[in-house]
Amino acid sequence: MVSLDVLGPGGPYRSKRQETIDGPSGDPVATLSLAPALYVTRAMKALHRAPELPVDARVAAFERAATAFATQPIAGLTPREYQHTVSSAAGIPITVVRNATDEIARTLEHIQHSVHHARPAAAVGSWRDPLTRTGRAVWTRRGEVFAVLAAGNHPAVHQGWLDALALGYRVAVRPSRREPFTPYRLVTALREAGFGDDRIVLLPSDHHAADEMLRLADLGMVYGGADVVRKYADDPRVLPQGPGRSKILLTAESDWEPVIDTMVASISGGGGAGCVNATGVLVEGDPAPVAAALAERLAALPSLPATDERAVLPVQPIGPARRWDRHLRQRAAGTKAWLGGDTIVDDLGDGSAVLRPAVHQLDSPFAGQLGAELPFPCVWVAPWDRAAGVRPLRDTLVLTAVTTDEDLIEDLVAEPTIANVYIGDHPTPWMAPGLPHDGYLAEFLMRTKTIVR
Structure with missing residues (x-):
């Protein structure tokens, strides 16, 4: 103790x-x-x-x-x-x-x-x-x-x-x-x-x-x-x-298959519970192949006690784990479950359970579930088109945009409610010393005043 x-x-x-x-x-x-x-x-x-x-x-x-x-x-x-x-x-x-x-x-x-x-x-x-x-x-x-x-x-x-x-x-x-x-x-x-x-x-x-x-x-x-x-x-x-509500955007002119590792790392890295973990993937075109590929990769992650050197998923008491499972089912009503539709709870037999990943497909980039952020790897995959524009991407801490469209990139960078834009093959949890997370904290803590003497 x-x-x-x-x-x-x-x-x-x-x-x-x-x-x-x-x-x-x-x-x-x-x-x-x-x-x-x-x-x-x-x-x-x-x-x-x-x-x-x-x-x-x-x-x-x-x-x-x-x-x-x-x-x-x-x-x-x-x-x-x-x-x-x-x-x-x-x-x-x-x-x-x-x-x-x-x-x-x-x-x-x-x-x-x-x-x-x-x-x-x-x-x-x-x-x-x-x-x-x-x-x-x-x-x-x-x-x-x-x-x-x-x-x-x-x-x-x-x-x-x-x-x-x-x-x-x-x-x-x-x-x-x-x-x-x-x-x-x-x-x-x-x-x-x-x-x-x-x-x-x-x-x-x-x-x-x-x-x-x-x-x-x-x-x-x-x-x-x-x-x-x-x-x-x-x-x-x-x-x-x-909440971070971090996201990934895949546009039609870019091949998403080479960045599947980046998407998996964005969703599940660090246990999937951080504000920088991706909880939404928006796809220009058919989102089903992307959802299927993510589900296949995330399903392979092992269920292990948190102290195991191979552990990658969060562990909670069985009671709270089951409550999160019920909460997810309620939030996911009307969506297509590619992973986690039966349960996200994997009982370890000692009173604890692993919270396993979930992948759900949405019908619209404006579906309410796209803003849901849960304390385990949970991603909502939705269709996106140019008519939808920046609106579904607002209120995002980190947006990884896999695109070569410079006009779109311009709009994403200009959007005030998107805090960070990573262009290309960069996972959403990426950070480096000296760079802002959600702006510099010093922007809130400090001010400038003119001094002359």
Whole structure:
């Protein structure tokens, strides 16, 4: 059993209210302390009082944290033990956790590169820059304290808030109760690397305390479904991170068969539960051959416990797995099932089940199912034509467009609700340090102001 304390401004705190985290088979894996609302209030006030860490000290701290996170024992767990714990508790395939460890370490190592790319080219980073003597744009924070209500579907989501710390914000993270291990390890590594206890805190809590945490922050970022996006849509202080609804577009002049591996990786990579995983494939022409090919390839993926080195699919307790199965059947009513029509639940016999892939064919690019995003590899294949245009592709985090039509590409890039466009044979989960995910976070955290002295 792993014990995860609250990581407050005064150091670790073990509260009287604790929650047991069970693995998919029902075996207890860890206990998680929950911070009471009053503790959260005091912690947020301490963040506001904490001084900004100088830039050079931040850079050095990130470099030390990168090495520690990936290679050294932290909070009593080696990297291998941490990875096994995440896989055992959250049902995330062990290879996915291992890859995420490397991704997070790489982000820590290159964080200054990332925030530098986000800064306007004509702006400088400090009013002390000599260029301000004749007048210059200076990049400045919109606040001092940043709060994150994090997701637990994939360890790598915790790359998403690191820019705030790099830009001098003091940061409070409320972890998911499903997977608090990655933020616990990351926050501990950053504190030990030089940020200290009063500049970054981990505040596991109930919803009431989480609301208090967000209220007391200058700015915040919240992960969740469409309901979360609606809740915070009109709050300029909060950046909601909702469903990705990533897609693939195959146009008639391009051969789709050479990119079948890319499509399978887009749908199932990382366990298929990420916002960058493709959940829609739109085909100019007959979608049936594409659906059939995807179903054949995805059906070959093995059903294994998450800690097995060959595992590639997510594992959940049998009860929630069956609820997802029922939910899928309801959503898929009226569609043609190429895979997963009977069930997506593969019982492992120990109280847990693998969530297997599903492939369904739609009759229209405007079918409501095209926006459905589920926590396992699930793809909706639909017909598309030039008359439909960009409309079915809106509200997409990543769009892989397998096309040579430059006019169409122009329209896709210009569409405000498509965050990223990958042209050609590139999987939707592809990312690289220094490039924006859903825009640069710094676009939300920072502003420019003119300084002359």
